[in-house]
Amino acid sequence: MRALVLALSLTMPLGAFAQDRGSILADTVNAHILPGYSALSEATEALAATAQADCDPTSTTLRTAFHTAFDDWISISHLRFGPSEAEDRAFALAFWPDTKGFTPKALTGLISTEDTAIQSTEAFAETSVAGRGFFALELMLYDPQFSQLGSEDYRCALIQAMAKDINLNASAIDADWEGYAANLTSPGEASPYRSENEAMQELYKALITGLEFTAETRLGRPMGTFDRPRPKRAEARRSERSLRHVELSLTALRDLAARLSADHPDIATDLDDAFTAAIERAQSLDDPAFEAVATAQGRFRIEALQQSIKDVRAIASTELGPTLGISAGFNSLDGD
Amino acid sequence: MTSRRRFLAGLAAASLTPMRGWSAIGAPDYLAAALFPDGSYRLAGLERGGDILFSLPLPARGHAAAAHPHRAQAVAFARRPGTFAIIIDCATGAQIAQLEAPTGRHFYGHGVFSTDGTRLFTTENDFEAGQGVIGVWDTEDYKRITEFSSGGVGPHDMRLMPDGRTLVVANGGIETHPDTGRTKLNLPVMQPRLTYLDQSGEVLEQVELPRALHRNSIRHLAVRADGLVGFAMQWQGDTSQHPPLLGLHQRGDELKLLSASEADQSTLQGYAGSIAFSDTGDTVAITCPRGNALHQFRVSDGQLAGAFLLDDVCGLGTGPNGFMFTTGTGVIGQLTATGAKIATRSDCQWDNHLIPIRAAA
Numbered sequence: 266m267r268a269l270v271l272a273l274s275l276t277m278p279l280g281a282f283a284q285d286r287g288s289i290l291a292d293t294v295n296a297h298i299l300p301g302y303s304a305l306s307e308a309t310e311a312l313a314a315t316a317q318a319d320c321d322p323t324s325t326t327l328r329t330a331f332h333t334a335f336d337d338w339i340s341i342s343h344l345r346f347g348p349s350e351a352e353d354r355a356f357a358l359a360f361w362p363d364t365k366g367f368t369p370k371a372l373t374g375l376i377s378t379e380d381t382a383i384q385s386t387e388a389f390a391e392t393s394v395a396g397r398g399f400f401a402l403e404l405m406l407y408d409p410q411f412s413q414l415g416s417e418d419y420r421c422a423l424i425q426a427m428a429k430d431i432n433l434n435a436s437a438i439d440a441d442w443e444g445y446a447a448n449l450t451s452p453g454e455a456s457p458y459r460s461e462n463e464a465m466q467e468l469y470k471a472l473i474t475g476l477e478f479t480a481e482t483r484l485g486r487p488m489g490t491f492d493r494p495r496p497k498r499a500e501a502r503r504s505e506r507s508l509r510h511v512e513l514s515l516t517a518l519r520d521l522a523a524r525l526s527a528d529h530p531d532i533a534t535d536l537d538d539a540f541t542a543a544i545e546r547a548q549s550l551d552d553p554a555f556e557a558v559a560t561a562q563g564r565f566r567i568e569a570l571q572q573s574i575k576d577v578r579a580i581a582s583t584e585l586g587p588t589l590g591i592s593a594g595f596n597s598l599d600g601d
Numbered sequence: 602m603t604s605r606r607r608f609l610a611g612l613a614a615a616s617l618t619p620m621r622g623w624s625a626i627g628a629p630d631y632l633a634a635a636l637f638p639d640g641s642y643r644l645a646g647l648e649r650g651g652d653i654l655f656s657l658p659l660p661a662r663g664h665a666a667a668a669h670p671h672r673a674q675a676v677a678f679a680r681r682p683g684t685f686a687i688i689i690d691c692a693t694g695a696q697i698a699q700l701e702a703p704t705g706r707h708f709y710g711h712g713v714f715s716t717d718g719t720r721l722f723t724t725e726n727d728f729e730a731g732q733g734v735i736g737v738w739d740t741e742d743y744k745r746i747t748e749f750s751s752g753g754v755g756p757h758d759m760r761l762m763p764d765g766r767t768l769v770v771a772n773g774g775i776e777t778h779p780d781t782g783r784t785k786l787n788l789p790v791m792q793p794r795l796t797y798l799d800q801s802g803e804v805l806e807q808v809e810l811p812r813a814l815h816r817n818s819i820r821h822l823a824v825r826a827d828g829l830v831g832f833a834m835q836w837q838g839d840t841s842q843h844p845p846l847l848g849l850h851q852r853g854d855e856l857k858l859l860s861a862s863e864a865d866q867s868t869l870q871g872y873a874g875s876i877a878f879s880d881t882g883d884t885v886a887i888t889c890p891r892g893n894a895l896h897q898f899r900v901s902d903g904q905l906a907g908a909f910l911l912d913d914v915c916g917l918g919t920g921p922n923g924f925m926f927t928t929g930t931g932v933i934g935q936l937t938a939t940g941a942k943i944a945t946r947s948d949c950q951w952d953n954h955l956i957p958i959r960a961a962a
Contacts, residue, residue, distance in 0.1 A: 346839075346840060347841070350839040350841075351839065356788070360789060362786050364731050367790060395790070457840075477782075481781045481782045482781050482784045482786075485780050485781040485782065485784070486780060489780050490780065495780070601664060601680060601820075601953055
């Protein structure tokens with residue numbers, strides 16, 4: 266079969282004038298991505314070991330291990346490409362938002378039937394992603410609905426199975442990054458990224474989607490509308506981690522942005538200033554689960570935080586994007 | 602100048618007839634939304650040579666439109682998640698009516714008129730339930746009559762089957778909520794499907810993609826005269842995979858998925874914007890604005906018949922000798938047996954879709 270190829274026009278990539286990107290790519294991989302996944306892998310190993318030793322949902326050591334590992338996940342949760350997407354690992358680590366209550370349904374199903382899938386890691390990995398990962402474990406540790414349901418032994422075994430499954434996924438991503446890293450640092454024929462520009466664009470996309478997810482989903486879901494705020498839609502509200510996730514993601518995204526703009530000091534400064542403003546707003550909130558969205562005053566402050574994140578995104582897309590050869594096609598960038 | 606004269610002649614003729622038909626305004630062959638060089642978003646009527654016969658202002662960026670089967674009226678939708686659509690008298694540019702989505706609903710940007718023109722059907726989101734609905738409107742006064750389930754989540758394009766009764770809906774599978782903008786809320790559990798409904802909402806047939814492709818959102822449709830449905834998809838899964846973006850379905854049969862070679866397919870970035878059959882129905886094509894490509898396939902054996910590099914190509918419709926296409930860079934072009942050629946170049950940034958007007962076709 267002969268494919269007929271006709272070039273009617275050529276795009277001049279703006280990034281064609283950019284300097285060598287190799288050092289930025291190597292730095293981002295070695296100092297941002299790999300340490301992040303390595304930390305997650307270690308923290309989830311500790312979580313699995315802790316759960317094995319003590320599965321009491323109210324146990325301080327178990328809850329501390331849960332918080333540490335969850336922190337490490339949120340800090341790399343913007344890196345949604347490559348190893349995290351294989352075999353649905355990222356979704357199995359973090360099923361949120363859960364608009365139709367699949368997680369409580371999955372847990373109720375497992376517990377009420379005493380599903381034996383939890384006895385083997387392979388069988389558990391075949392169950393719904395909604396009943397696995399940090400958000401399912403959070404319900405087991407913090408939601409009173411699940412501290413009484415079914416038998417104590419089964420709940421204990423379920424918590425242990427979840428922790429082990431989280432660790433298996435996290436360490437699989439970490440292990441795969443060992444090999445995947447070269448795709449970003451040495452783009453070309455053997456890599457999904459054919460050029461340094463394409464590799465840079467993947468990282469830029471992670472920055473932009475990370476900012477959008479935090480502004481529109483982490484904050485937007487509990488904010489709802491002025492007439493109908495939705496505090497119960499806040500992320501990980503039962504363990505009071507909602508605001509913490511915003512802070513952790515902004516801190517991680519600031520680090521990524523600084524590395525991606527390393528060869529443009531003016532842009533780096535603009536981005537860092539905007540991140541600082543957003544993080545300071547987050548730190549001044551003192552409202553861990555965004556309950557204040559239900560009040561006019563509280564909502565106003567959270568809206569201001571959301572706007573400050575949108576400001577960061579605007580700087581990233583208007584200043585940083587063009588340096589990476591991102592030219593916004595009318596139909597190609599924001600399709601429908 | 603020809604087009605202007607035709608347009609003025611159309612206006613003169615229009616003033617004499619109470620119910621203006623498409624021929625009265627120069628018989629445009631297509632409708633398309635665009636960002637015009639003066640910064641305004643407009644809906645344009647195009648003839649097959651590429652001339653703009655008229656253009657009418659839209660309140661915001663448009664998406665698709667649907668043409669009334671005989672009245673010179675069009676419904677233009679805002680981009681999702683818009684809550685209004687406007688009915689335009691294409692002869693005068695006047696807005697005849699504005700459709701407001703009911704509370705708790707928003708439009709997805711596509712709709713279709715019934716064969717007799719008395720009803721308009723619109724794809725909508727019941728966003729609290731996270732379920733798709735089809736709104737039914739009376740075209741006499743453009744009041745809402747009723748609604749029914751679309752048979753899935755995230756209904757996008759919808760067409761009328763050649764029997765004039767059956768609706769086919771692309772339930773894209775992606776749940777969104779206005780509180781969170783265009784954020785996709787259900788990727789791990791999304792399940793796109795093609796749904797056939799009668800006009801009272803009864804589901805006649807549903808077809809789903811294989812499990813491994815459940816993250817391939819079915820978004821846009823084309824229907825051949827014999828009822829063969831073509832659908833274009835947008836991949837929401839791992840970007841290192843390059844699944845088919847075009848499918849064919851004949852009622853009662855299995856789905857067929859069409860793909861170029863891995864080397865060609867991998868340049869498309871998992872995204873197809875529009876789909877159409879050629880005038881003879883022998884070939885089917887998709888536009889891929891992220892890959893700057895138009896792929897044409899033979900229906901008979903499902904093989905790639907041509908791949909064309911076209912910057913930001915997206916709008917696509919059946920043409921007189923194949924296809925017509927538009928691009929975000931201002932090109933209106935024709936794809937025929939001898940290849941792709943530019944008919945006109947303008948400063949308009951043509952939006953996603955090029956909609957053939959049935960009465961004129």
